[in-house]
Amino acid sequence: MFSRFQRFYTSIKVAADVVMLTLAFVLAYVTRFEGPIPVVYGLPPLEETLLSLATVLIVFPVTYRQARLYATNRARTHIGEVFEVFKATIMATLIVVALTYFTRERYSRLMLAFFSGYAFVGVSTVRLVLREVLNEVRRRGFNLKSILVIGAGELGQRVIDTVESHKELGFRVVGVLSLRPEKVGQQVLGVPVLGHVKEVDAVLDSRPVDQVIIALPLEDQAAVKPLMEQLALRTVDVKVVPDLYQYVTLYGGLEEFGGLPIISLQGDPMTGWNMVAKRVFDILFSLVAIGVSAPVMLAVAIAVKLTSRGPVLYAQERMGMDGETFHILKFRTMRVDAEVTGAKMASKDDPRRTPIGTFLRKYSLDELPQFFNVLWGDMSLVGPRPERPVFIEEFKRQIPRYHLRHKVKAGITGWAQINGLRGQTSIQKRIEYDLYYIENWSLLMDLKILIRTALGGFLSKNAY
Structure with a gap:
């Protein structure tokens, strides 16, 4: 029963694709030759148009079949379905371009571009409608x-x-x-x-x-x-x-190595092109940020120098990606002898602060030199805030999965920070937000965090 229904459903998808491809071809023809776009070389002969349509109706379904778009995949998401249609449509279009190049002297490239867009939208829409219909059938207990x-x-x-x-x-x-x-x-x-x-x-x-x-x-x-x-x-x-999934922590899952299936319990999200894209993103934006904030940094440096004795910048050891330590740069907001008795976390109304230190911390102006840390590669624009090694050992013992935040570079700002988790807020909650960021990372998410930071994400009552 299931196999018969599957064959029937596949034939419906093929027929629907043929109808949508034909409709897309007609719409592309009308858009190109009967719309506002000037026709320089005249209308193509009817025989050439019909031959182009026949080529499309052969190449596209065959390509879709090779892309397994006619195979039953109940676990494929709606977005996954649309993405697969997009890839197969691009591939089929390239094949049609190659065939027409070698078989006929001329064809309308603009019409083919219109057709490709119409075909993608039309086929995707029909696929999503068919999926919803079938899903409703299954929800009612049929075809299980x-x-x-x-x-x-x-x-x-x-x-x-x-x-x-x-x-x-x-x-x-x-x-x-x-x-x-x-x-x-x-x-x-x-x-x-x-x-x-x-x-x-x-x-x-x-x-x-x-x-x-x-x-x-x-x-x-x-x-x-x-x-x-x-x-x-x-x-x-x-x-x-x-x-084994009870032991999966971050970016784990099933992998393949030379045909050998391997279960990864803990992986690295920033590899390959992801790492390259994020690094390019960091370099470009940090250069822009340094250029834009240079006058502000100069003014802050002068203010720090005039209001307290000691260096303008403060380099403090922090732990970054893969547990490697680096020296984070900040404008000095505390007295030179602030830690003569040992490391201590900043607190509200901290008596060690300089006269201008409170103001700089409130508006996060002391963090501006960290754009140079980003440019040098020690940090990223967005990521978990780095902690001092002296505190990390205690955190690792108290908080499960704390070490996983070091799978990516530390950041100037992050998902936890724009949600108000700064200063002496819950470390446990911060880790939850940091791991959420790592598991859901994308360049778009980085951009959103930067925009929210620029719009006041660092103006937190917990900033001190």
């Missing part, structure tokens, strides 16, 4: 893929909960098998425990099952080998949920 979960423990319960939370994907857990005989006949999150794991053959023979998901804890991994040998004799799809 049945799943048998092996494992009634916490991991198996997570699988059931995930499936039940995403009914629109079209999965349904029909039963559970357990290694614990006492659980047979009971229910796990409303799903019946049909039998012992050893009875998997009998259960599969007694009811239709599309997919088996093995969700056994690490201590029960000895049972997986004989289970896999049994399932290898069947055509049912088999998935394994490794009992």
